[in-house]
Amino acid sequence: MSEALSRVFRDNPGLRSYVLDDQGRLRTHIVIYVDGRPVRDRIALADPVGEGAEIHVMQALSGG
């Protein structure tokens, strides 16, 4: 997961701080799905991502 995100951030560096916090952890209200399953390791982002996997990066909706 970490490697896949790094490739995206290489092309769009400004995106990084929107998805990850200062320590590279997934932000609290962001969730990433790999082929429909939420990633489990939110700290080191070590979940495996296979060739051709589909990744969704989503945020919770809240507030008012």
Add this chain to the structure above:
Amino acid sequence: MLLHVGTRKGYLALRRFGRGDWRCERTAFIGDPVSQLLPDPRDGKLYAALNLGHFGVKLRVSEDGGASFSELPAPAYGKEEASSEKAPSVDLLWCLEPAGPDPGSLWCGTIPGGLFRSNDGGRSWALNEALWNQPSRERWFGGGYPHPGIHSVLVEPGGRRVIAGVSCGGVWISEDSGESWRVHTEGMFADYMPPESREDPAIQDPHRLSWCDADPRRIWCQHHNGFFRSDDGGVTWTSLDVPPSSFGFAVAAHPGDPQTAWSVPLVKDECRVPVDRRMVVARTRDGGESWESVGRGLPEGDSFAVVYRHGLDVHPAEAVLAMATTTGALWISEDLGDSWDLVTAELAPVYCVRFDRA
């Protein structure tokens, strides 16, 4: 005269056309919480700190008076080698101040307690390690937020003397532009703590610091336990009794008169509404020996308004006061607080008001 306002739902700038006649000139970041603003008098830039919640804190700068903004990197902690849940990440950009005469030199106080410095107008930031590595920081704790934070940074014109207020972590003074720090809270106390910790400098909760531009030895501190004054540049503090309540968040020093200051009292301390739900401003004109409740024009009852730390400002030249509330009202006084004109009651909760000093 121009006033910048940061709210939970965006930024607006209001210009004065006459007494009580302030008109919204510009808005930005509609829908986004604006935690702090710095209209920089040195180069005319306008910095805006945002808290996008899910997407973290962001920093924007405008070089055309707020017509357009570009994104800057926000202050951030270095990545620690071992990944963990406890390693720090910036939760809130809480105060932004010029760090000295050089345009582009900036201090940014944050939650969870890091003080960051930029020397290039926010294009890069460095954590002030000297303050972050203070051993007593272990005893700092959050007040109202999960983590401690730096909400006030006072900088003498040359930039060498710097005072940082931490909730909850005391008053820290540097005499060398932040290379070294000492905590100074002699005279402050916290009656709500265990007796052994009552006077511990590292747990004091100054809610806000404000000093007199003409005499920066005179500093006013709205503290969680009460109201304090320093006559020696923040080294020692004297407790003052402010009716109708010594509790509150905001404090403003008169820029030219060290005897005059304002606070906005609330019922202490978990209740936090105006005393008798009548909104007043407490004003002293004799250095804090006596206080009067002023505020003709403010709600005389049924008010739940809270003025946050950065919700009260004084124009540096004109001594015009701006005050804005969690209930979305913005008030202006042009007679040192005696009377107030309601500019609008329709804002989102207001985090900061700041006069343009250009």
